[in-house]
Amino acid sequence: MKKVSIIVGAYNAHNTLAKCLTSLVHQTLDDIEIIVVNDASRDDTWEIMQRCREQFPDKVIILNNEQNLGCGGAKNTGLEIAQGEYIGFCDSDDYCASNMFELLYQKAKEKDADMVDCGFYVEASDATTISTPNEAEGILDDEKRRILILQGGYLWSKLIRRELFFDPPIKMRNHVRILSDNDVLKYLYLKAKDIWTVKEVLYYYSDAPGSDTKIIDQDKYFESIYGVIEGTYRLCHDLPSYEAAKQTIEYAQAVWYSYGINRCLYDQILKLGADEKHVSDYFDRINDSERQMISELAKLKEKVIKIPYRDNPEVTSRISELDIKIMEECDRRFGQDELR
Template sequence: MKPKITVIIPIYNVEKYLSRCLDSVCNQSLSDLEIILINDGSTDNSLKIIDEYKIKDKRIIGLNQKNQGQAAARNAGIKLARGKYISFVDSDDWIAPDMLETLYNHAASEGSDIVMCSIMKAYSLDKIVSNVSGSEFIVKITSDNISEESYKYFFEYEGASLCNKLFKSEMILNYDCNSVRLPLGEDMILNLKLLTFMPKISFINESLYYYFANESSITHKYSESQISTYAIAMKEVIDLATTNGILEDMKKVLPLIVFRGFSTTVFNCYSYNNRIAFLRSKIKEMLNEEIYYHWIRQGITSRSTQLIKNKSNKLHTDIVFFLLSKRLYLITSIIEWMRFMLVTSKKN
């Protein structure tokens, strides 16, 4: 008999946090679970901890593989999944005791393909910030609403993450999960591809997922390949939207999603080297990728920023869109440098 939910947890060198994560999953109020732990070539005691939990909890399936990255580890877990629904948890995060039961009951009662909740951001056990996104909703994605609902999904309701959601397994299994193996933006790209399948989405206005803002996390790291790999992934999304006949319907939101990838990459560059000259060189490198330049210009012609409700965010995006469309790299890098200085000072 199929378990109600398969929980997939990729694991790499998280011995300090792994027990906290696994305890939160194993002690869920919903017990009908399959828990798949993928050790992605850890060099610390993570594998030993996995083996200990496998002995304690027979619902756990362990898989050991050479280090291939988080996306490949998730894909390996997906191939083993038997649950009616699939949930992803990052191994340094944890979840509320009733998260899976709450999401499952809502999915079952509403027939939703994706159910998501808000995220609590934990900088430490003593500093946890609630991030309740907004009012609850249920929506069926269609060609008429995909731009507006995609914007709301990604920018207002934590849609870029995979980990605050429950996915109907058929939708995940029908997706070619081997096609995305990115060090950056993998969550957003997979979510965006799933939206092109026109799912029914529900949002629950409760903070049930605890995201640990660990500065050593892969999402904060810079690598030389980030710019090209994100560009390749966005091209896959454009191709999929074209194949599904919805590219025209998504023309308003795609520039904002490309811009989000741009902003994340620039921030990672800033975290690695906060000199303005370095930022300028990387911004220029990104704009040499045709997909960035094309869709940022498209953002101006399609008036994409009309989707942005926050006035300061809209103004910032309008300014940067204009500067990038004119290839004014130095001014853009100074503005982004000032913005990131402000963001990092607030965190501290």
């Protein structure tokens, strides 16, 4: 068994992949495998991968998706063959410090950890941060899980024990461009016994122009929002730790629900202004496509959010009154109340 498997999904990554792979093949940790998945690219990504494998055949494994499966699907392809004791990820437009996986692995072995996190640098904002604050580090209890869920975070800054992906087996969602692993991350926070940190900046997030996270197409955005809400519920609601985390998880679900509604109402909010007196007008003026999207979201919401918004202190303290009223209007028009 390898110490670490590092999975890289690559799609049309001509401009960034060489830098990304260079940072990985020169990792100071021995006995790693770098699994690079070409997600049906239309440029020379596959050729770059082949050249890298020829130079580093003892470290690099390349796979080719004949159909584009999105960043989540590419990660699934890599996970299918991963042999590492721990699993890490790197996006093809990012890069890592040469000692990143050595330091994360050392910490994981020292603590017998399920997860280890590190600091990262965001080039676009010239800012450094770490997703796991001091008060959430260590053996996880209800409060630490609450902090982690509220804080969010990313798979690519973490090293994760392989059993969390394979016992039982879980997969990320295919055919989505954004939020492909947000539901998986919440699952890991609820499932893991502990999380520790290496308090150094080891990952460099480029946020390159044209990256998947910048997609604003309404249909794709809706699919991603719907998928992360449904995926979070499917992965998490049967876990023993779910009930204690229910308020926080349902707050996170409400955030995505609000984003999805507001994306459909965007043109009307822009025209009429963001004001509680216009909430009903927003819905009156949407087109049939937007109405269908909102209706589907409202039906899903009824399945996954059981605590009334105003009875959930996470919601009332963190979501604006305008957005709560927009959600309530949406529920009234498109949820079960619509049938009464």
